[in-house]
Amino acid sequence: MNKILIIIPAYNESKNIVDVCNSIKNYDKDLDYIVINDGSTDDTLKVCKENKLNYINLISNLGIGGAVQTGYKYAYEKDYDIAIQFDGDGQHDINYIKEICRKIQKNEVDFCIGSRFIDSTSSFKSTFLRRVGIKIIASILKIFCNVKVTDPTSGFRAGNKKVIELFSKCYPTDYPEPESIVFLVNHGIIISEVPVNMNERQSGKSSIYAWKSIYYMIRVSLAIVIDSITLSKSRGDK
Amino acid sequence: MSETLKILLIAITLIYLFIIIRAVKKRKMHINYSIFWIFTGVILIISVLIPNFIENISDFLGFEKASNMVFCIAIFILFYLVLSLTSIVSKQYQQIVKLIQEVSMLKSDFNKEDKNENK
Numbered sequence: 329m330n331k332i333l334i335i336i337p338a339y340n341e342s343k344n345i346v347d348v349c350n351s352i353k354n355y356d357k358d359l360d361y362i363v364i365n366d367g368s369t370d371d372t373l374k375v376c377k378e379n380k381l382n383y384i385n386l387i388s389n390l391g392i393g394g395a396v397q398t399g400y401k402y403a404y405e406k407d408y409d410i411a412i413q414f415d416g417d418g419q420h421d422i423n424y425i426k427e428i429c430r431k432i433q434k435n436e437v438d439f440c441i442g443s444r445f446i447d448s449t450s451s452f453k454s455t456f457l458r459r460v461g462i463k464i465i466a467s468i469l470k471i472f473c474n475v476k477v478t479d480p481t482s483g484f485r486a487g488n489k490k491v492i493e494l495f496s497k498c499y500p501t502d503y504p505e506p507e508s509i510v511f512l513v514n515h516g517i518i519i520s521e522v523p524v525n526m527n528e529r530q531s532g533k534s535s536i537y538a539w540k541s542i543y544y545m546i547r548v549s550l551a552i553v554i555d556s557i558t559l560s561k562s563r564g565d566k
Numbered sequence: 567m568s569e570t571l572k573i574l575l576i577a578i579t580l581i582y583l584f585i586i587i588r589a590v591k592k593r594k595m596h597i598n599y600s601i602f603w604i605f606t607g608v609i610l611i612i613s614v615l616i617p618n619f620i621e622n623i624s625d626f627l628g629f630e631k632a633s634n635m636v637f638c639i640a641i642f643i644l645f646y647l648v649l650s651l652t653s654i655v656s657k658q659y660q661q662i663v664k665l666i667q668e669v670s671m672l673k674s675d676f677n678k679e680d681k682n683e684n685k
Contacts, residue, residue, distance in 0.1 A: 386670045390663055398667045405671075501663065 330409040330433060334361040334425070335399030337392055338416035342372045346379050348414070351422045359425070362402050363416065366395040390501075392483075397499035404496035411495075412486040420484045424524040428486045431520055438517045439491050441477060441509075442484035442524035461545055465506050468549050472556035473513045477521060480506040484524055491517060506548050510555040567614075575614045583607040602647075 334352055338345050345363060352361050363381050365372050367389030376383040384398055396413055403411040410432055414420050424442060431437045444454070445462075454462070465480050483505060487495065494515055500507040512519060586603045589595040613619045624632040 384670055384674045386666060387673065388666050390666055394663045394667065397663075398670065401667060402671060 330429075331407070332359055332410045332412065332429065333399070333403045333406070333408040334359055334412045334414045335396060335403065336361055336363045336414050336416045337366055337395035337399065338363050338368065338372055339366040339389070339392075339395070340368045340370045340372060341416040342368070342370045342375045344418045345372060345375060345381070345416050348416055348418055349379070349381050352414075355422045355425065360408070361414075362399055364395040364398050366390055366392070393499055393501035393504035396504065397495060400492055400495040400499065403492045408489075408492065410486055410488055411492050413483055415483050419526055419528070421525040421527065424484070424522070427522050428484065428524065431522070432486055432488050436518075437520040439487045439512055439519045440485065441479060441482050441519065441521045442486075442526075443477075443479035443482055443521040444524065444526050445478040446521060446523035457541070461541065464545065465548055465552070468552050469506065469509060472553055473510050475509065475513050475519060477509060477519065479521065480509055482524075484526070487517075500551065503544055503548055507551045507555065510552050514555065572614055576611060579607050579610045579614070582610075 336345070336348060341348075349361060349363065352359055361382060363376055363383040365376055365383055365385045367386050373383075373385055375381075376385070384402065386395060386398065390398075399413070400411055410429055412425060412428065414422075414425075420442070428440050428442050431440055445459075462479065462481055466477055469475055469477055469480055485505075491512065494512065494517070495508070498511065500511065509519065583604060586595065586600055586607070590597055590600045620632045620636065624635040627635060629635040629638070
C-alpha cells in the first residue's frame with residue numbers, strides 16, 4: 329500500500345476547509361492530508377486548531393507556490409510515495425483521487441494532472457476568455473517543451489517520489505502550475521492527464537483576477553519560453 | 567572652475583565619504599557595497615583636484631563634450647547597479663521563502679510534540 333498525502337493549500341478558506349478535510353476522511357480513511365495555512369487573514373488558523381486538522385501554519389503569506397512547496401517538503405520529510413495537490417476551496421472533486429493516482433501506482437507515469445478539458449466530464453469549465461488563455465498556454469507548452477497538456481493551469485495534480493523530491497527542492501512562485509510542468513519535463517518526468525470534474529468555487533476568489541490576466545499571460549509565457557531554452561541547452565550538453 | 571566652487575565640491579565629497587565610512591563602521595552598510603560608493607567619492611575628488619582631468623579623458627575617448635561622457639558613464643553605471651540590486655532582491659526573496667517554510671514546519675512539529683506531552 330502506498331503512503332499517499334493530500335496537500336491542501338489554504339488562504340482565507342475558513343468556510344470551506346473543514347468540509348474539504350471531512351470529505352477526504354469520508355472518502356478514504358487511509359488518506360493523509362496536510363493543510364498549509366498560507367498566512368490567512370481570516371480565522372482559518374483558528375478553524376484548523378479547533379477542528380484538530382493536520383496543518384502547517386506559515387508564519388507569513390507566501391502565495392500559492394510557496395504554500396504548495398511546503399506541502400511537498402513535508403511529503404519529502406515524511407517519506408510519502410504519492411503527493412496530491414488539492415484546493416482548499418472545494419473546487420476539486422474528491423471522487424477523482426483514485427483515478428488521478430492510478431497511473432502513478434502502476435508506475436506508468438510520474439506525474440498526473442487532473443484535466444477539465446478531456447471528454448466532457450467536468451461540469452465547470454471556467455469562462456470563455458480563461459479557456460482561450462489556457463489554450464494559448466497549452467499551445468506554448470506544446471511548441472517549446474513538446475509536452476501535450478490540455479489543462480496546464482489545473483491545481484489538481486499528483487506526483488510520485490521523484491516529483492516530490494524535485495518539487496521540495498525547487499518550485500516556482502506566483503503562478504506556478506504551467507511553469508512547474510516545464511520544470512518537470514526538464515528533469516525527465518513523464519506526465520499524463522486524466523479527466524476530472526471540477527466545481528465552481530464555493531467561496532473565495534480565484535488567484536487570477538481579471539485585470540491581472542494580461543500580466544499573467546505574459547508572465548507565464550515568458551517563464552515557459554525561458555525555461556525551455558535552458559532545456560535545449562542542457563540536452564545539447566549531454 | 568573657480569576656487570570657491572572647488573573647495574565647496576571637495577567639502578561636499580568629503581562629507582559624502584564620511585557618511586559612507588560611518589555607515590560601514592556602524593554596520594548599516596555592508597562593506598562589499600561600500601567599495602563602489604567610496605570609489606566614486608575618490609574619483610570625484612580627483613576630478614576636482616586635477617585640472618582638465620574629465621576633459622582630457624573625454625577628448626581621448628572622442629566625446630564632443632565632457633558632460634556627455636559624464637552622463638553616459640553615469641547612466642551605464644546606474645543601469646548596472648539597478649540590475650545587480652534586482653538580482654540581489656531575487657536571491658534574498660528565495661532565501662526568505664525557504665526560511666519561512668522551514669521555520670513554519672519546525673514550529674508546527676514543535677507544537678505537536680507539546681500537545682503529546684500535555685496528554
